[in-house]
Amino acid sequence: MDHDSILKINDLxxxxxxxxxKVVKAVDGVSFEVPKGKTLGIVGESGSGKSIxxxxxxxxxxxPGEIVGGEILFNGDNLIEKSIPEMRxxxxxxxxxxxxxxMTSLNPVHTIGNQISETIDIHQKLSRTESKKKTIELLxxxxxxxxEKRIKQxxxxxxxxxxQRVMIAIALASNPxxxxxxxxxxxxxVTIQAQILELIKDLQDQLGMSxxxxxxxxxxxxxxxxxxAVMYAxxxxxxxxxETLFEDPKHPYTVGLLNSLPRHDxxxxxxxxxxxxxxxxxxxxxxxxFAPRCPHATDLCREKLPSLxxxxxDQEVRCWIYTEEWDGDQEVKVSDSLNLA
Amino acid sequence: MTHSTLLKVSGLKQYFPIxxxxxxxxxxxxxxxxxxxxxxxEGETVSIVGESGCGKSTxGRSILRFETPTAGEVxxxxxxxxTVSKKELKQLRSELQIxxxxxxxxxxxxxxxxQILYEAIDIQKVVPKGEREDYLFELLxxxxxxxxQADxxxxxxxxxxxxxxxxxxxxxxKPKLIICDEAVSALDVSIQAQVLNLLKKLQREMGLTxxxxxxxxxxxxxxxxxxxxxxxxxxxxxxxxxxxxxNPQHPYTKALLSAIPVPNPKKKSQRILxxxxxxxxxxxxxxxxxxxRCPFATEYCAKKVPELRTPNDQETVNHVxxxxxxxxxxxxxLEYSKNV
Amino acid sequence: xxxxxxxxxLLQLVPVLIGVTFLVFIMLHITPGDPAEVLAGExxxxxxxxxxxxRLGLNEPLHQxxxxxxxxxxxxxxxxxxxxxxxxxxxxAPRFFVTLELAIYSTILSVFLGVIAGVISAVxxxxxxDVTIMLVAxxxxxxxxxxxxxxxxxxxxxxxxxLPATGWGSGSQVILxxxxxxxxxxxxIARMTRSSMLEIISQDYIRTARAKGxxxxxxxxxxxxxxxxxxxVTVVGLQFGYLLGGAVLTETVFAINGLGRLVxxxxxxxxxxxxxxxxxxxxxxxxxxxxxxxxxxxxxxxRIDLD
Ligand SMILES: Nc1ncnc2c1ncn2[C@@H]1O[C@H](COP(=O)(O)OP(=O)(O)OP(=O)(O)O)[C@@H](O)[C@H]1O
Ligand SMILES: Nc1ncnc2c1ncn2[C@@H]1O[C@H](COP(=O)(O)OP(=O)(O)OP(=O)(O)O)[C@@H](O)[C@H]1O
Ligand code: SF4
Ligand SMILES: [Mg+2]
Ligand SMILES: [Mg+2]
Numbered sequence: 001m002d003h004d005s006i007l008k009i010n011d012l013x014x015x016x017x018x019x020x021x022k023v024v025k026a027v028d029g030v031s032f033e034v035p036k037g038k039t040l041g042i043v044g045e046s047g048s049g050k051s052i053x054x055x056x057x058x059x060x061x062x063x064p065g066e067i068v069g070g071e072i073l074f075n076g077d078n079l080i081e082k083s084i085p086e087m088r089x090x091x092x093x094x095x096x097x098x099x100x101x102x103m104t105s106l107n108p109v110h111t112i113g114n115q116i117s118e119t120i121d122i123h124q125k126l127s128r129t130e131s132k133k134k135t136i137e138l139l140x141x142x143x144x145x146x147x148e149k150r151i152k153q154x155x156x157x158x159x160x161x162x163x164q165r166v167m168i169a170i171a172l173a174s175n176p177x178x179x180x181x182x183x184x185x186x187x188x189x190v191t192i193q194a195q196i197l198e199l200i201k202d203l204q205d206q207l208g209m210s211x212x213x214x215x216x217x218x219x220x221x222x223x224x225x226x227x228x229a230v231m232y233a234x235x236x237x238x239x240x241x242x243e244t245l246f247e248d249p250k251h252p253y254t255v256g257l258l259n260s261l262p263r264h265d266x267x268x269x270x271x272x273x274x275x276x277x278x279x280x281x282x283x284x285x286x287x288x289x290f291a292p293r294c295p296h297a298t299d300l301c302r303e304k305l306p307s308l309x310x311x312x313x314d315q316e317v318r319c320w321i322y323t324e325e326w327d328g329d330q331e332v333k334v335s336d337s338l339n340l341a
Numbered sequence: 342m343t344h345s346t347l348l349k350v351s352g353l354k355q356y357f358p359i360x361x362x363x364x365x366x367x368x369x370x371x372x373x374x375x376x377x378x379x380x381x382x383e384g385e386t387v388s389i390v391g392e393s394g395c396g397k398s399t400x401g402r403s404i405l406r407f408e409t410p411t412a413g414e415v416x417x418x419x420x421x422x423x424t425v426s427k428k429e430l431k432q433l434r435s436e437l438q439i440x441x442x443x444x445x446x447x448x449x450x451x452x453x454x455x456q457i458l459y460e461a462i463d464i465q466k467v468v469p470k471g472e473r474e475d476y477l478f479e480l481l482x483x484x485x486x487x488x489x490q491a492d493x494x495x496x497x498x499x500x501x502x503x504x505x506x507x508x509x510x511x512x513x514x515k516p517k518l519i520i521c522d523e524a525v526s527a528l529d530v531s532i533q534a535q536v537l538n539l540l541k542k543l544q545r546e547m548g549l550t551x552x553x554x555x556x557x558x559x560x561x562x563x564x565x566x567x568x569x570x571x572x573x574x575x576x577x578x579x580x581x582x583x584x585x586x587x588n589p590q591h592p593y594t595k596a597l598l599s600a601i602p603v604p605n606p607k608k609k610s611q612r613i614l615x616x617x618x619x620x621x622x623x624x625x626x627x628x629x630x631x632x633x634r635c636p637f638a639t640e641y642c643a644k645k646v647p648e649l650r651t652p653n654d655q656e657t658v659n660h661v662x663x664x665x666x667x668x669x670x671x672x673x674x675l676e677y678s679k680n681v
Numbered sequence: 682x683x684x685x686x687x688x689x690x691l692l693q694l695v696p697v698l699i700g701v702t703f704l705v706f707i708m709l710h711i712t713p714g715d716p717a718e719v720l721a722g723e724x725x726x727x728x729x730x731x732x733x734x735x736r737l738g739l740n741e742p743l744h745q746x747x748x749x750x751x752x753x754x755x756x757x758x759x760x761x762x763x764x765x766x767x768x769x770x771x772x773x774a775p776r777f778f779v780t781l782e783l784a785i786y787s788t789i790l791s792v793f794l795g796v797i798a799g800v801i802s803a804v805x806x807x808x809x810x811d812v813t814i815m816l817v818a819x820x821x822x823x824x825x826x827x828x829x830x831x832x833x834x835x836x837x838x839x840x841x842x843x844l845p846a847t848g849w850g851s852g853s854q855v856i857l858x859x860x861x862x863x864x865x866x867x868x869x870i871a872r873m874t875r876s877s878m879l880e881i882i883s884q885d886y887i888r889t890a891r892a893k894g895x896x897x898x899x900x901x902x903x904x905x906x907x908x909x910x911x912x913x914v915t916v917v918g919l920q921f922g923y924l925l926g927g928a929v930l931t932e933t934v935f936a937i938n939g940l941g942r943l944v945x946x947x948x949x950x951x952x953x954x955x956x957x958x959x960x961x962x963x964x965x966x967x968x969x970x971x972x973x974x975x976x977x978x979x980x981x982x983x984r985i986d987l988d
Binding site for chain 1: 392393499500501502529530531532533534535537538556557558559560561562563564583586596597598599600601602603604605606607608609612614615618619
Binding site for chain 1: 883884886889890894895896907981982
C-alpha cells in the first residue's frame, strides 16, 4: 500500500520470554500503516496483541517483553533503532498515548495541573506562568469547565469521563503528530463515550493529527475510523478502509466478528458466533491461526501459514482463499455468509 | 408463552446510609434504588439498562435479599421475599439464582468444576448422591463443556467457558428465575454470542425466566422481551423491547440509544450529546432527576417529579415513561453532534 | 477539615492514655514486693513500714489511690519520688529529652537508610545489589539491638578506640547508640519500601509518566516514591514504638541516662510515682507520634476523606 503514512509498521515481533521453553509471541509479524491525518482503528479480541503493539511503538513494554524483529517507521525513521533518550524526546511530544483505565492512569498524589504541566515542561521551554496558562488552555480545549479551579484538584475528585479528558489534555500538550488511544472509552458509559469520541474527532480536525485507535467495539470503529486493521492471535488478518471492511469483509474472522455482534439498531433473529475459542499463546496452530475456528478451513490452511496478501490498493488479507494455491471451493465468497440487514 | 407473573416488585427502595460528621452518625443516604415497581412474567426476559451507578445491580441484590430493602415488596411466585424468614429464603434460593459479570471471581479457584457443581447440588439436595455424576455430565453438556473436563480447575478454562460453568452452577439447582448481572459483559463478542445463544436455548428448552442486567444495549435488544431503563435509582422508561428501541419516549432513553456507535460506517447515527456527568446518587437533583442533563428541561421539571405513565394516544401498547413533556418533545429540533 | 480531623484524633487519645495509666497502675500493685518494705530497707521495724505506708497513702483503697493519681496527673502533678524525694517532673524532664533525642536520631537514621536502600533495591530488582541489600537487611533485622550495641562498642570503642563507649551528649557519643537502635528499623523500612515500590512501579500511572517522556529518575522520585511512601509512613509510626522499647536496652548498654534506664532503676526500688509518670510520658509520646503519622498519611494520600 502506498499511502502518505505517518507510521508504518513492518513485520513487528514482540515476544515475552517466560522461561527457556515458554515464549509468548504476543505480537508476531504485525504490519500496518497509519495514513497522515487519518484514523486507523485496530480491532480484535482480548489478547490478540493490540495493546502490546501500541506499547511497542513507544517502547513502553514491561519486562520481559522485548521487540525481537521488524521495523517501526515514524516519518520514515525506524524507532526501534533509537536510543532511550531519543525515544524520550518522542514520547509525549511527537507521539502521545492514552490508556484504557482513566481511573488508574493518573497519579493519585499529584494535582491535575501538575500532571499536565509536567509534559509541557519536558518538551517545551516555557516560563512557569506560560506553562500554567497553557495548562488551563488545554483543559479548556478538552472541555473541562472552570479549569482554574480544576488544576488544583486531585484525580480522585474527578469522574471517569473527566479523568479521560485530563489524559487527553496531557496527550495533546505538545501537539503530537500521532495520538495512540488504547481503548480510551471502554471503561466509560456510552453517553460519556460519545462525548470523548466526539472530542477526539474534533481535536483531530482542529490539530490535524493522525490517530491510532485501539478498540474491540466495531461500532466505535465504524463511526470514528478511516482505516481498520483486524488482529487475531498476534497477527493482522485484514487491513482495509472502513467502508469496505463492513460491506465486503474478506477474512472469515472479520465476517465471524460481524456476525457475532448483537446490534441495537436493527432486529436480528439469531447471532452466529464463531465456534471454539482463541488459541492459547503456548499452543499456536502451525498453519493459519484461525483455521481451528474457520468454517472454510482446508488442509492447506491447517498446514501452512498464509501471508498478508494485498488484494487491491485499499485491502490486504491474510487468508489462503485469495491466493493461487487455494485448494478449497473455488467459488467461495466469504462475505456471502455475512448476515447483515 | 404463559402470562403468569413470576416476580412482582413494588415500591422497592434501597438506601445506603452515609456515615460521617463528628460522631460518625448518619449524614445522608445514597438512594441507590428509589421506589421502583415492575413485573416479570414467567418465561420471559426482562432487562434493566442504564449507566454505571444507576442502581441496576442493587435492584438485583435487593430482590435476592443480599441487602435488606429499605421499603417495598418483592413477591416471587406468590411469596413475599422481603418478609420471609432466613430459612425459607434459603430454600427459595434454589428457585432464584444469580450469575455475575466476573466468572473468575465467583468461582472458588481451589475447587474443580465437579466440586463446584456438587456443592450447589448438595446444598439444595437436587438429586440423590448416586445420581449426582449423571446429572453433572448432563449439566456440562447442556452448557457446552466436555464432561471429560469436569475435574479441571477454573483457571484452566477461558473466560467464556468459565461463564458457562457459572451458568451450569446456576442451572444445577433447577431455578425458575435467573438474575444475570452483566453476565456477558466481560466476554469478547465472538464468545459473548455463544453465551447469549446458550442462554436463549436454555430458556426455550427449560422455560427459564431471566432478569437481565446489562449496559450493552445491543446485547439487551437481542435477548429481551421487555426493557426497564433506569436513571439515578429510578425507572424512567419501561416497555416491550421493540417499543423501547423503535419508539423511545423519554429523552434519556433517546440520548442513550443515540450515543451507541452503530457498526455501519454509512449509517452514522444522529447523536444527542448529553452534557456533563451523571449526578451523584448522594445528592439527587430535585424534580425529574434527569433535568440537569436534559436538553428539554424547564423550571417545572426541576420542581415536579414526573410519574411513569403511558404516552397519550398509545394506550394499547405496553409502554410507560416518566417525562412531563414526552408528547410534545420534538427531537428533530435538537442540535445534533457535528460529525454526523 | 484537617483541623477538625486533628482535634478529633487528639481527643481520641484521652481514653487510650487513661487505659495505659490504669494498666500500669494495676501491674505495679499486683507485682510482688511491698514498696514500703523496699523503701524502709532491710531489717526495718513493722512500725517504720506502717509509717511509710501511711505517708505514701498506700493504705487507702486501690481505686482511691488510682483516682488521686489520675486527678493529679491531669494537672501535670506527678508528686515526688519515693526514693529521692525530688519532684517527679524534674527527675523525668532531663531524662526524657535524652531518650527523645536518641529516638528521633534513630528514627531519622532508619528512615534515611531504609528508604534509600529500599528504593535502590526496587529499581535494581533481582540484581546483585538488590540481593546484597536484602541480605544485609535480614541480618540487621534479626540482630537484637543490645547485642549489636555490645558489638559496636567492642569494635569501635574498645578495640579501635575511635568513639567513646558510653555516655550521651557530644556528637561522637551519639553515633554508636543511634546505629545500634536504628538498624532494625532501617531494615524493616528498607524491606517495606522495596515491596511498596515494586507494587507502585507496575501501576498504570507509572506507564503514563513514562509515556510523557520523563526520565527514569523522575519516574522513580516524583511519581513512584511518594505513592510508595504511604504504607511506609505507617510502618515508621509503629517502628517508633519498638524504638522506645529498645531504648531501654540501648541506654543500659551505653550507660545513657535516659528515661528507659530510669524506669529500670526505679522498678528495682519500687518508686511508683516515677515509674508511672515515665510510662505515661512514653505512652503519650508514642500515641502522639502515631497521630502525626496519621496526619502525614492523610497529607500524602489525598484519596482518603478526612471523615
Ligand atoms: N507482561 C506480560 N507477560 C507475558 N505475556 C504478556 C504480558 N503482557 C501481555 N502478554 C500477552 O500478550 C498477548 C497480547 O496482549 P495484549 O495486551 O496486547 O492484548 P490486547 O489485544 O490488548 O487485549 P485486550 O483487548 O484484552 O486489551 C496476550 O496473550 C497476553 O497474555
Ligand atoms: N453497599 C453499598 N453502600 C453504599 N453505597 C452503595 C452500596 N452498594 C451500591 N451503592 C451505591 O449505589 C449506587 C448504585 O449502585 P449499583 O451497583 O446498583 O449500580 P449499577 O447500576 O449496577 O452500576 P454498574 O453498571 O457500574 O454495575 C451507586 O452509586 C453505588 O455507589
Ligand atoms: S486461511 Fe483458511 S483457515 Fe485461515 S481464514 Fe482463510 S480459509 Fe480460514
Ligand atoms: Mg489491550
Ligand atoms: Mg452493576
